Amino acid sequence: GAVVSQHPSRVICKSGTSVKIECRSLDFQATTMFWYRQFPKQSLMLMATSNEGSKATYEQGVEKDKFLINHASLTLSTLTVTSAHPEDSSFYICSAATGQPQETQYFGPGTRLLVL
């Protein structure tokens, strides 16, 4: 149980385009989903926390207009990187939790974004 999928697994795009990444909890309902970014050889950096049906909470320094998050249902959250630039190239990972306190976060397989 507790499987999280992420799509696409890898994307290459031109600078200035927008990229949408989907995160789905396959066998449980996730009231809370998290979006992380990880640069090579660095630790996870939390970008935002999203709760189903409400606006995402962004971490300091993360532009909410650039990284659009939609958590439309209990099993789906999307991250859209708008007007992507080469510095946005990174490994984007989502995780999902049921929302209970002390609940474990289960991670999707990640999306590797390369902006040319």
Place this chain on the structure above:
Amino acid sequence: GQNIDQPTEMTATEGAIVQINCTYQTSGFNGLFWYQQHAGEAPTFLSYNVLDGLEEKGRFSSFLSRSKGYSYLLLKELQMKDSASYLCAVMDSNYQLIWGAGTKLIIKP
């Protein structure tokens, strides 16, 4: 401020035992997690401790001492596939996960 400390890198031999330590200073405590992350992949959940003591799960065990702000992950009978980064994360009083930078474990034959 909130802080999680763990060694940057450790090396061990196949078949041996290794202990990865994690110390933390956080505003409140609602549990400590260990995750394994292979290069180029997302983290996978290993263990969760909220009470003092040792939790054993196969070859992996995790220990917690809340009074000392200390945890360790113990890996026995090391296999080459255990080469990975091991991330310590603490859930604070706001139920936010505070992540350590991870310990890269290198297993040698």
